[in-house]
Amino acid sequence: xxxxxxxxxxxxxxxxxxxxxxxxxxxxxxxxxxxxxxxxxxxxxxxxxxxxxxxxxxxxxxxxxxxxxxxxxxxxxxxxxxxxxxxxxxxxxxxxxxxxxxxxxxxxxxxxxxxxxxxxxxxxxxxxxxxxxxxxxxxxxxxxxxxxxxxxxxxxxxxxxxxxxxxxxxxxxxxxxxxxxxxxxxxxxxxxxxxxxxxxxxxxxxxxxxxxxxxxxxxxxxxxxxxxxxxxxxxxxxxxxxxxxxxxxxxxxxxxxxxxxxxxxxxxxxxxxxxxxxxxxxxxxxxxxxxxxxxxxxxxxxxxxxxxxxxxxxxxxxxxxxxxxxxxxxxxxxxxxxxxxxxxxxxxxxxxxxxxxxxxxxxxxxxxxxxxxxxxxxxxxxxxxxxxxxxxxxxxxxxxxxxxxxxxxxxxxxxxxxxxxxxxxxxxxxxxxxxxxxxxxxxxxxxxxxxxxxxxxxxxxxxxxxxxxxxxxxxxxxxxxxxxxxxxxxxxxxxxxxxxxx
Numbered sequence: 001x002x003x004x005x006x007x008x009x010x011x012x013x014x015x016x017x018x019x020x021x022x023x024x025x026x027x028x029x030x031x032x033x034x035x036x037x038x039x040x041x042x043x044x045x046x047x048x049x050x051x052x053x054x055x056x057x058x059x060x061x062x063x064x065x066x067x068x069x070x071x072x073x074x075x076x077x078x079x080x081x082x083x084x085x086x087x088x089x090x091x092x093x094x095x096x097x098x099x100x101x102x103x104x105x106x107x108x109x110x111x112x113x114x115x116x117x118x119x120x121x122x123x124x125x126x127x128x129x130x131x132x133x134x135x136x137x138x139x140x141x142x143x144x145x146x147x148x149x150x151x152x153x154x155x156x157x158x159x160x161x162x163x164x165x166x167x168x169x170x171x172x173x174x175x176x177x178x179x180x181x182x183x184x185x186x187x188x189x190x191x192x193x194x195x196x197x198x199x200x201x202x203x204x205x206x207x208x209x210x211x212x213x214x215x216x217x218x219x220x221x222x223x224x225x226x227x228x229x230x231x232x233x234x235x236x237x238x239x240x241x242x243x244x245x246x247x248x249x250x251x252x253x254x255x256x257x258x259x260x261x262x263x264x265x266x267x268x269x270x271x272x273x274x275x276x277x278x279x280x281x282x283x284x285x286x287x288x289x290x291x292x293x294x295x296x297x298x299x300x301x302x303x304x305x306x307x308x309x310x311x312x313x314x315x316x317x318x319x320x321x322x323x324x325x326x327x328x329x330x331x332x333x334x335x336x337x338x339x340x341x342x343x344x345x346x347x348x349x350x351x352x353x354x355x356x357x358x359x360x361x362x363x364x365x366x367x368x369x370x371x372x373x374x375x376x377x378x379x380x381x382x383x384x385x386x387x388x389x390x391x392x393x394x395x396x397x398x399x400x401x402x403x404x405x406x407x408x409x410x411x412x413x414x415x416x417x418x419x420x421x422x423x424x425x426x427x428x429x430x431x432x433x434x435x436x437x438x439x440x441x442x443x444x445x446x447x448x449x450x451x452x453x454x455x456x457x458x459x460x461x462x463x464x465x466x467x468x469x470x471x472x473x474x475x476x477x478x479x480x481x482x483x484x485x486x487x488x489x490x491x492x493x494x495x496x497x498x499x500x501x502x
Contacts, residue, residue: 014124018111021128022104028132028376029100029141034092035378035448036134036141037371039413041455042302043092043143044430045070046078047416051090053082059227063415064432069231072238074224076177077145092416095143102147103140107131109154110309114316116161117281122319126349129359130312134369137376139305143413145179146302150309152178153185157192157287165193165205170213174220181298181306184290192286237433246298254296259311259356263292267314270321281320288313301372308358315349372450380478382448383417390475391442391483392418394502398440399426408438410459411449439489441499445469447480460484463499474502 048061049070059078060069081095088094107127114123130136139146152175159168172189175182197205228235254260267285274282291310295303322345326338353359361368366377395418399405408429409415415428422428429438443459463486465472473482486499 014120017124017128018108021131022107025104025107025131025137025140026100028137032137032141032376032378034382034417035380036374036376037138038374038382038446038448038450038453039092039411039416040142040144041412043095044412044415045432046073046145047081047090047092047095047143047413048428048430049075049078050081050085050095051419053079054085054090063428063430065434066436067434068234070238070432071228071231071235072242073145074177074180075227076174077148077179080148081143090416090419092143092413095416096141099142099144099147100140102151103136106147106151106154109151109158113154113158113161114284116158117284117316117320119316119319119323122346123316126315126319127312129350130308130353133308133358133360134371134376135305135308135358137369138371138374139302142302144302146305149175149179149182150306152182153189153287156185156189160189160192160196161283165197166207166209166213169193169210170216173213173217177220177224181294181303184294185287188286188290192283195286196283241433251296254299255293260292260296262352263311263314266318267292270318273321273325274317277324279320279324281317284313284317284320288317311353311356311358315353318349319345372452374448374450378448380447380481382446382481383414383444384477387475387477387481387483388417392421394474394485395421395426395440395442396424399424402439405440406438407440407442410441410443410456411453412455414442414444437488439487441486441488443484443486445473445480445482445484462486462488463501472501 045064048063049059051063052058052061058069059071059075064070081098084094084098111124111127114120114127117123139150152171156168156171156175159165159171169189172182172186175185193205194202255264267288271282271285273279288310291306291313293310295307323342326341329338350359354361366375369376395405395407399421404425404427406427406429407415407418407421408431409418412430415430418426419428429436441459441463443456443463445456449456460466460469463472463484465484469484470476470482472484474485476482485502487502488499490500
């Protein structure tokens with residue numbers, strides 16, 4: 001009776017801690033706002049296509065390109081976000097909230113997946129520390145595919161772990177339609193199924209449920225195939241661009257770094273031990289290995305969160321192996337060392353992840369938690385409601401004055417905070433693989449933008465500004481947040497060397 005009581009309250013505390021971590025993640029996310037990360041070019045590219053889905057049920061977004069459909073990413077994310085926009089309306093904020101919701105559900109399912117192998121408190125605490133790091137916060141606050149991809153992948157692996165292999169495989173089969181990185185997890189999930197299901201029982205997987213799953217996956221890929229066929233030249237052009245970018249990255253230079261060598265070496269050594277001892281936690285490696293390899297292969301900033309997931313899984317796996325080794329100690333002389341060795345193991349894992357910047361310094365979170373100098377806890381907001389009212393008022397008056405208006409924002413995704421102006425007839429320009437000038441160029445300069453972000457400098461050059469930039473600001477806030485607005489149309493009509501500034 002007493003054991004049941006303790007177990008019951010232990011479950012309550014476990015749920016309470018999980019809820020507390022989620023609440024902390026949400027509060028940090030809301031505080032980060034549009035400052036962490038600042039509006040990213042990818043967000044504009046993906047969300048204008050999602051907006052096209054929402055309004056016209058098509059991927060063709062004239063804001064990006066007036067001549068063709070952009071095909072450089074699979075359409076799953078744009079399709080799902082577009083469906084949401086049909087309900088919420090198009091906005092950067094609502095798209096980022098979708099990522100936040102996906103990350104919250106992902107965390108809950110991740111904890112469930114880890115708990116399935118035992119040692120739940122170790123798994124929860126470690127997962128919580130990772131979930132509050134800068135990469136996971138950023139993933140839940142950017143309008144990109146990674147949050148939905150992680151949710152799909154952990155859902156699939158949890159289903160496979162619980163014996164629902166066909167449903168899990170169906171989700172993994174559709175995951176590359178969210179992001180091509182889904183292919184890595186599809187192969188890993190298939191290997192996972194073949195590992196946990198004995199060879200003599202493989203035939204039992206061939207049932208009606210598998211047929212239904214296969215038909216669903218096939219329908220998704222046939223739909224994508226039709227889109228590719230209808231936009232074949234664009235697809236070839238955009239895929240050539242993507243693979244050209246990827247080929248410039250060196251996989252071996254990344255994988256040979258100390259963190260990756262240590263991670264893969266530890267996983268291999270512990271994997272041999274776990275396989276020899278038939279530890280069920282060996283199954284963690286089927287998700288860990290592809291997660292670790294994706295970032296060195298693709299080398300994109302937003303893949304780092306997947307990389308961190310891989311290191312989290314390896315860390316939990318090491319705890320399983322370490323605890324098993326300690327339990328193997330039977331003689332009384334060595335038993336006294338179990339607790340000190342366990343403490344050393346846990347401290348070692350925490351230090352390894354802290355030194356690899358996968359766990360933040362909780363005592364200095366506000367200054368340490370960052371991404372390319374973008375702060376999770378910003379000093380000043382990137383965009384306020386007053387900023388929006390001022391800019392909207394100016395653009396609306398310019399539209400009424402000119403009887404029509406096209407506007408380009410820099411950063412590009414800032415435009416998604418002013419989509420309501422489309423109802424007034426204002427059109428937005430965000431050129432992708434096309435040279436095109438808008439009537440008005442709005443350049444937002446902010447202390448929150450990372451130093452590596454060079455697009456605003458290119459925009460200023462188009463306005464003929466190279467020095468004394470502050471005196472040309474149309475509007476300025478908090479000493480560093482400023483907006484410079486140029487009339488590009490007047491430049492072309494009058495033949496002036498540079499546009500007129502407001």
